Amino acid sequence: MTGWQTLFYKEVLRFWKVGFQTVAAPVITALLYLMIFGHVLEGHVKVYDRIEYTAFLVPGLVMMSVLQNAFANSSSSLIQSKIMGNLVFVLLTPLSHWAWFLAYVGSSVARGLAVGTGVLVVTSFFVRPEFTYPLWILLFALLGAGMLGALGLIAGLWAEKFDQMAAFQNFIIMPMTFLSGVFYSIHSLPGFWQQVSHLNPFFYMIDGFRYGFFGQSDVSPWISLTIVGSAFLVVSAVAVRLLRIGYKIRS
């Protein structure tokens, strides 16, 4: 293995060794959401005039799990290594900022996809999923996980305490994912909140991802792809830049 591949493998092994916490737990959480919301709203709500609410909910829950876990992976790994002091083992190596980026974001994508697949498999016992355009599904999953992995990298570099990381996660990541149309189609929202939702890049990730399942979405998947792709590039550029200057890790 080359340098970045070793770091990637180490990062994957890190979350896999505590798989109950990092993979199984979020799958169970998503399943609980499905059971509760599905029970309350099934039969009362139809989306796009034909899709049962529970079926509509599943892709949203899958993508929300992908995003949250991709973020959690890089951010928690970095903050832990910084606080434990063992980040020095990586800092002393010849690994370039690109190697760091590939390894941390790559392993975050791996965890995001592992959890997302888990959610999809478990929920398929309750709802038979449609896969109208599988490539769109995969593309949005990869881009979304990549962007959140890079965002987690930025947060992990920036935060100096677990408290700051929790703030980033609870005040930014959680609201943006919850308010992105996981649980509803934004067409059901009042006009003002529809406009606000259009400013949230997470909305396009979920909407584009859902398009892959049903072939229907709130906005064109091409618009979503453009916005999500651009957001991924911008966030990645910031993350690579911070790694290059050694932001908060090399004084």
Added chain:
Amino acid sequence: MPAAISFQSVSKTYRSADRELRALDQVSFDIQPGEFFGLLGPNGAGKTTLISILAGLVRPTSGQVTVHGHDVQADYAQARRQLGIVPQELVFDPFFNVREALRFQSGYFGVKHNEAWIDELLESLGLADKAGSNMRQLSGGMKRRVLVAQALVHKPPVIVLDEPTAGVDVELRQTLWQFIAKLNREGHTVLLTTHYLEEAEALCSRLAMLKSGQVVALERTSELLRAASSNVLRFKTNGHALPPALAAKARITGRIVQLPAHDAREIEAYLAAVREAGLVAEDVEIRKADLEDVFLDVMADRQKAGAAPAASSPASLEAAP
């Protein structure tokens, strides 16, 4: 052939809103390939900052550091391949066992098929039966050995040990030094920072002493020892204060007084001064000066190398290690 390590006019200033701290001030010296070099100085002298700049963890405010000719900033990948650094802090990754930690470290440097060398390191450092143990289960001494193994896993020609024996038991110190000395005999350059002066005296062929971020001595260990007072007069007093003229020269630890002495006449003069002051000198002995005496001399600026005004008394430096 370029120096194994070269520090050229290295300065580092830490700035915060309310103050400015000059941690290193124009530090320049070279370490030649194959040397066993000691870097000494009291706490806060700048030793760890200098090592951190060498390691690429800290950027110098000005100056240049090279390892076998490779600049640690501009050509960091090549410079870091040459370096094996044992950090001062006892850090570890709690997710992995000893062998995994070594394999990863190996992989970061792009070293493939390294199992034979990893086994040899585990064997040499007495870690063979701990290879499968999680890092959390190891004692402090064992964790220290793993740090050494991690630093050596890519077979670096230059080994840097930042106070590797702080808080380590005697047995490990012996194992560690035998192993490092062997590596040095095989051609590895070693840079060591330590508080244990007897270690530096026993191991290092050349020394630099840092004080307040400046090099105050840079010589062969043997030269430094020769330059120091050849003897030390040591005695216990009955507790009263020494005359000021003697106290200024003495190293005082509780009731124990140690004075640098060049000849018998000087020793007689000291003892006479003690008697005249109404004090009683007990357990009187004369011993050869060691590196600690030189160190304290240099730090107190009585040595020719450092000419800056003295900031600390010798007695207060006693507490530094």
